[in-house]
Amino acid sequence: MTKIKCTVAYDGTQFHGYQVQPGKRTVQREIEKVLTRMHHGRTVKIVASGRTDAGVHALGQVFHFETMLNIPEERWAMALNSMLPDDIHIWRSEFVSDQFHARYDVKKKEYRYRLLTRPEPDLFRRTYTMHVAQPLDLAAMNQAAAAVVGTHDFSCFCAANTNVKDKVRTVYHISISKADNDETVIRIIGSGFLYQMVRIITGTLLDIGMHKLEPDRMAGIIEGGDRQNASATAPPHGLTLWQVTY
Amino acid sequence: MTKIKCTVAYDGTQFHGYQVQPGKRTVQREIEKVLTRMHHGRTVKIVASGRTDAGVHALGQVFHFETMLNIPEERWAMALNSMLPDDIHIWRSEFVSDQFHARYDVKKKEYRYRLLTRPEPDLFRRTYTMHVAQPLDLAAMNQAAAAVVGTHDFSCFCAANTNVKDKVRTVYHISISKADNDETVIRIIGSGFLYQMVRIITGTLLDIGMHKLEPDRMAGIIEGGDRQNASATAPPHGLTLWQVTY
Missing domain, CATH: 3.30.70.660 (Pseudouridine synthase I, catalytic domain, C-terminal subdomain)
Structure with a gap:
């Protein structure tokens, strides 16, 4: 498994916040939907630095996820952006060690x-x-x-x-x-x-x-x-x- | 009748352009809806300097209309803004002569x-x-x-x-x-x-x-x-x- 760290911007206006809620459009849900599609239907979960409320924006939110796909590190951002809606934009994707945790490791x-x-x-x-x-x-x-x-x-x-x-x-x-x-x-x-x-x-x-x-x-x-x-x-x-x- | 000239800004994102089209959300329709409400259901039509296409914004669009209501000139902007949606904002309202025409008089x-x-x-x-x-x-x-x-x-x-x-x-x-x-x-x-x-x-x-x-x-x-x-x-x-x- 490879661990990927992504830096993401989103316009909070059209989201019911960051975190998944049943039946609501949230940032986490949109990203997980795209990742799951890329993994041919196998559910992929992401872990962010923390949630943001409905209407709150992000320029540099960070999340991580694990994958078995063999894609070069900077390609992840491009691949995700091509499928994400236009109010979410991944700035950067990078390989990180297995130890990295987007929430626990925040300084x-x-x-x-x-x-x-x-x-x-x-x-x-x-x-x-x-x-x-x-x-x-x-x-x-x-x-x-x-x-x-x-x-x-x-x-x-x-x-x-x-x-x-x-x-x-x-x-x-x-x-x-x-x-x-x-x-x-x-x-x-x-x-x-x-x-x-x-x-x-x-x-x-x-x-x-x-x-x-x-x-x-x-x-x-x-x-x-x-x-x-x-x-x-x-x-x-x-x-x-x-x-x-x- | 009093002729009123208004200077208006709008965010074109959520409009099907300026001009009224059946069943569509347009800038003209939203403004006329509010004016008609202010005139107790009597239809009020507005005349703009010209139309703008779907998605195009305006900072200083101008329109005129005629009214029999007795409201001070600068109060019109305030009254309209209090009822208009938040993607339309009237900057200014002023009395103009009967001769003024928002489209024909553009320099x-x-x-x-x-x-x-x-x-x-x-x-x-x-x-x-x-x-x-x-x-x-x-x-x-x-x-x-x-x-x-x-x-x-x-x-x-x-x-x-x-x-x-x-x-x-x-x-x-x-x-x-x-x-x-x-x-x-x-x-x-x-x-x-x-x-x-x-x-x-x-x-x-x-x-x-x-x-x-x-x-x-x-x-x-x-x-x-x-x-x-x-x-x-x-x-x-x-x-x-x-x-x-x-």
Whole structure:
């Protein structure tokens, strides 16, 4: 058996998220369908670095699978792309050791949340950015973001409907900066993230940027460990899983 | 009766073009549906600067309509936007004289064709750009474009299935330039355009940029007046009706 690691982008708009769900169009299902066809009907399962929610995009999601087919490593991307729908694109395929595991071996993940920060909406970016018409105080947001960096119990940023026990994660970096094209981008890099954690952090930073919440409240919100103290979850379509590092 | 002029953007991806067709989702139909609802079921028709094909986008399409409702001018945009689907957005609404006509009074139209010019595709721009993986010779394209500028019979750039008699139009400007974000943009400004004219010009410029056709052939193609001599029609999704000037 050969183990293949693939780096994949997808536009989350038309998917019910990453993970297979009965009767729904999901990223995993589309990829497994194509792989199974390539293996003449023998079911092939893929293992990703983690799931993404409905509407969330990926530029550099990673998954692995095993195969008995004898295809050169870079050919896998080409073969898959020729059969995948046009909202999924494999950037790269490479042989990895039997030991490699796309979920267990993750060292860092980077997410980016794109905000369209101008008075007028842009319908051409409506599925990739969250529109914020009012001005944001980026200095306040960056001040608050500094309190998130580090190793903490992030229960305050975890959606209620999860059964993960250990809520300690490490955030290595958060920055909020103006891009060109009227966008403001929140970059967040961490060891891993709880369910909806990035979107809840984004929602809380937005309240701080709009002066609905003081930036020095962030440390207390984390320490309190109560989801109720953080702000509303930002919508999924502004979020992109940017990169996974092993 | 009050005459209202509206400037409208739409994402052409999910429409069967601008113009009403029985049983199809079109831009005109969606806007007229909302206006008719606002007028308590009395049919309201809109008149645009011209139609756009299925998949073609608009940033600054213009239409007019007449109303007996007593609503302040800038309120029309807000009222319409609150009821329109999220792939249509009215930028501006203004009162105009009874004499104004969105089609007959057009002085200039600007179209832009967006090419993604890099080896890798970008699935997040797949519905707004045409992907061209090989390098383009912009100098050759600009040289050929200069021959298009002026007043000519443009039969060579007109789709066969049209019944327009007079095929003389004036092109004021064409330029092909690198934008940031790996895009190359073809800007074309003219008095008006024949059916699929911009897309056929784009296809011909692409063949020149790829050295499949010599740039000095352009003048002869126009003079010959034969659609067969021009290149294939570029796909609709790279094209945006940028601006209409009155």
